[in-house]
Amino acid sequence: MEDLYRIWQDTGLYNFEPGQAAMLGVGLLLIYLAIQKGFEPLLLLPIGFGAVLSNIPVAGIAEDGGILYFLYAGIKSGVFPLLIFLGLGSMTDFGPMLANPKTLLLGAAAQFGIFGTLFGALALNAVPGLHFTFKDAAAIAIIGGADGPTAIYVASRLAPDLLGAIAVAAYSYMALVPLIQPPIMRALTSREERLIEMSQLRVVSKREKMVFPVVLIVLTAMLLPSAAPLIGMFCLGNLMRESGVVDRLSKTAQNELINVVTIFLGLSVGSKLSASAFLRTETLGILLLGAIAFSIGTAAGVLMAKLMNRFTKAQVNPLIGAAGVSAVPMSARVANKIGQEENPHNFLLMHAMGPNVAGVIGSAVAAGVLLALVR
Amino acid sequence: MEDLYRIWQDTGLYNFEPGQAAMLGVGLLLIYLAIQKGFEPLLLLPIGFGAVLSNIPVAGIAEDGGILYFLYAGIKSGVFPLLIFLGLGSMTDFGPMLANPKTLLLGAAAQFGIFGTLFGALALNAVPGLHFTFKDAAAIAIIGGADGPTAIYVASRLAPDLLGAIAVAAYSYMALVPLIQPPIMRALTSREERLIEMSQLRVVSKREKMVFPVVLIVLTAMLLPSAAPLIGMFCLGNLMRESGVVDRLSKTAQNELINVVTIFLGLSVGSKLSASAFLRTETLGILLLGAIAFSIGTAAGVLMAKLMNRFTKAQVNPLIGAAGVSAVPMSARVANKIGQEENPHNFLLMHAMGPNVAGVIGSAVAAGVLLALVR
Amino acid sequence: MEDLYRIWQDTGLYNFEPGQAAMLGVGLLLIYLAIQKGFEPLLLLPIGFGAVLSNIPVAGIAEDGGILYFLYAGIKSGVFPLLIFLGLGSMTDFGPMLANPKTLLLGAAAQFGIFGTLFGALALNAVPGLHFTFKDAAAIAIIGGADGPTAIYVASRLAPDLLGAIAVAAYSYMALVPLIQPPIMRALTSREERLIEMSQLRVVSKREKMVFPVVLIVLTAMLLPSAAPLIGMFCLGNLMRESGVVDRLSKTAQNELINVVTIFLGLSVGSKLSASAFLRTETLGILLLGAIAFSIGTAAGVLMAKLMNRFTKAQVNPLIGAAGVSAVPMSARVANKIGQEENPHNFLLMHAMGPNVAGVIGSAVAAGVLLALVR
Amino acid sequence: MEPSITDLLQNGLQLMIVGMGIVFLFLALLVAAVTALPRLLRRVAGEKAYEQVAPTPLATSEPAIDTDVMSAIQTAIRLYETQN
Amino acid sequence: MEPSITDLLQNGLQLMIVGMGIVFLFLALLVAAVTALPRLLRRVAGEKAYEQVAPTPLATSEPAIDTDVMSAIQTAIRLYETQN
């Protein structure tokens, strides 16, 4: 019964390395968090399942010839995150931001979460056993953008080895936004500030919405070409949406196309969750830095709002500054909820959508800076 | 008029080899069967059309540079059949199987169709003019799994040359299930057995359905990693379905994604229906073996049910054993129909769905065994 | 602040070459025409945006490693235009053509637009500064087919460098059909001719519609294999539609699949709109020749109808001859409109749909001739 | 050596003649095939089968609706005009 | 050197035995796992949680409808038959 022996030699039980078993557990944990705790299930369920599949010994699902290996080409080439951006663009309504343009500055301020974390990651090199290169630090810092596809895009370019940990951290903390942000928001604002009611947003014409993505891509072309792939695909999606002349393309981009790519993207990210890449002290560092990144971004957004109130008459409720980290639409909802704790009739949701989508642009701009300067 | 002469030299009429003309006829026959006879049209129509296109002389549609050549990469890499499995997983309800777990054993027994056929294929080497290697025999045997994507996946790995004939046989016999199975089912059962009424299935909780795909992939990882790609993608689809938190992904997997891949898969399979690969004595052998495979599988399922009835009190109607070959949901319907011939109030459909989906798992496991041991 | 200097050196402002700036303008113009003037927005919006993206300096979006570079593989391989044809086939109703088969000849006559333009393009070599090879001329001539995917398919095979200009010309003139055709149609017909009422179309049986695509692909296989990829994918789509047994595949082919491919195709075409390829005297020649091509095709269709009226009793309104250029369904609508100017009760739309879809076949046949003879 | 314009034009003319010839030949063959089709199908299917098909068009797959709607409206209008 | 038919058949027989053995072993293990599953889930979730789950199946996502509908109809028919 040589066959029986060979099949025994081919079993997972015979071949499991401790690291693989542990990573299988990590994959199952992600699936559990996605389903039972509602942690960004659209991404974390496929990522977790990808981790399970790619850590099955012998099967080689993530190695050359396996399906996850082929799918990963979509991340390596940058195509998957860019197509996700196309879909997100065709889902995004820039109306609230166009109605109150100064909220763009809140989206700018929150990017301090990125650059502060970059500094933090470099400082962690002082801890024995941790070693982050400048590229690593930049890739980790982008978690502070609170924007999954941007993080995956940048990480796949600057530090592919850290991609798994960075994506997991990014999506986990996005899911944890309702836990991370409120204490910071409350600590940095007075009750009076949280009670500020904002004037109703003006109606934004269809034409304005249509011209905006064109203005944005032209500005990007002029000033920051390295951000053009991300911002460009986002603008294309948004233009398809707002132009109203290619509805069938826009519908497909925001439904079937983004769904298919999401499945493939999640599985591919999961395929990078190998023991050798994930079970390192560095991962702990990344998880720590991710939490710091979200906190800094939140604080910077709130403080920026308070600063703006010193200079302009039309007051901004500083809570919406926290939405500048993006994590669309979670952080906008958090701002709204904290506001209603003080006054149930104070609806901040639409006001928070402005900095929220501005945060997407802001982190794409920051990504462009990192891609241009970190080599 | 040199041009006229050149275009005449480029016509199909000038270039048709007899084999190509014959294969064009085969393609048209498959299309006819698909449309007029309802033979698994979703697959056989694209396969037949792919055969037509790839046998047009000069055009080179299935040669390097032609569209069918590029599409075939999706089979060669295994990606297409695995994506089909993802979609099927998100269409499958394991409820009836979970309600009556012992029906899993019926799905196991029916796999005797695979291994018995393997033996038969090897025996056919005694016939002069027929020559099947061990790999060929294993690839042919998988027809007995009555599961299209599994057959295509295994054949593309073990015997790509036979892929066309194997796929055509697999789907044709699946369509012929209502003709092949009933005589065997009647011959092996008594009237009393066919009249057996089964106790109503218990309600299966959502949580059980959700945990099952996770249990299945973990077991596969432990015991039979070579089956992990097939079973893994199936489990992912099923988990997306049952988790209820990623409905948009699940809907896309079971609709647009599987539809697109089905078109591409069918065309690619058709592109392997060349005269040199199909017009051989071996194809007759494959067609013969396919019929045998389905018959053995059916018989084994029925006999297993009878055997089980000797040991357990809760009786199983042996007709549902025939559904163990999979061929979802055709063979379950056949079991139901034969049962109602004896007693119109005996609804076996739901009971037959248990072994039916168990048969899918069973043949994926058998495929894993073949892929692990046949080299 | 070396970083600041480096980022300035990376800006578009620092790097813009005049040609890139101009092409960015061309891209924006195409977007404007698509949205504000309704110029075939499904294609020209993505094409225009692709032109903008690919002309952003430094970003390299259309260079090796950029997303548009990867997407362009879908044109280079011919896969994208063929998938579009699959979708168009599953959207096309050949009923009106089958009800009045002689309208096929109108679709044949209109292809004179192609071959006349070929001659014209070669003649333009007499103009100093213009230089078209025979391949170039053939690729330009296909604009006269008034069929986007056919033009892109042929151009990608014969003159990839001219692809951008040819696609832009093809889609622009299709959008201009309501301006280009009417004067020619009026000039070549008398009032009496424009008043001709055609007898009502007979009902075409489902079976006829189902058999037609099979007849068409078999004829193509026999006589003109070089047209088989285009006509084959069209026939597959049409057969999926008319067979009625694979509705889910047909729906997907004519919706999500064609939408996704349209976005990718448009972007890829746009990526070929570089200054060096587009800002040449040749482009002016192409635009001129495109207008001529549509005019010749229109005239030939109308004159053919008049000729046919001399030989058959059942009179054909010569206006529907203009629909033979294809440009589905625009030119059929134009025929209907001009007819109703004379007699508002004369409904030519359905009659014009016959030559309209015949024109699609006609230009695919002409494409086959060009691909077979021009090397 | 580059071909002269005269050569090019001569080749172009030749291609035009051959090309239009083939296009017409192909579509004329198609006219013949399509014209013969209904009779052929009737013979294959037999009178009864054919008649059974006749009433179905209304129930055909939906993508064809545009055409059906158009011709229905057309018919309705014709009817209306003749009756008033 | 080609293997003889006898060798092939012997190998085939061996693979058959090993293969069917593994298939049965695997699915039998699955039977055990699936049988233990509801009890395990009840223990993990606690009685209350489990009962809270019970009423939901009707409200589950729609693709499952066929199954639910089928078993509902089955129950209804059984009831009807026993009561008449």
Next chain:
Amino acid sequence: MEPSITDLLQNGLQLMIVGMGIVFLFLALLVAAVTALPRLLRRVAGEKAYEQVAPTPLATSEPAIDTDVMSAIQTAIRLYETQN
């Protein structure tokens, strides 16, 4: 040679300053552009054109088929009205 932590931190600080600067500059420019946008659009389109845009959006969307059906129906209605 590996860069020292001090070097890394210094570079990080520099990148932070430059990066935040560019982010703010870019988004501030966007604020300016967006603020100017409505006025600019009004000037380009002219008051009248601008007002004319308002009522149309409902009628914009693409499916041109309905247009044909619409005009057929419209014609039918016209006919009816004139003749009765």
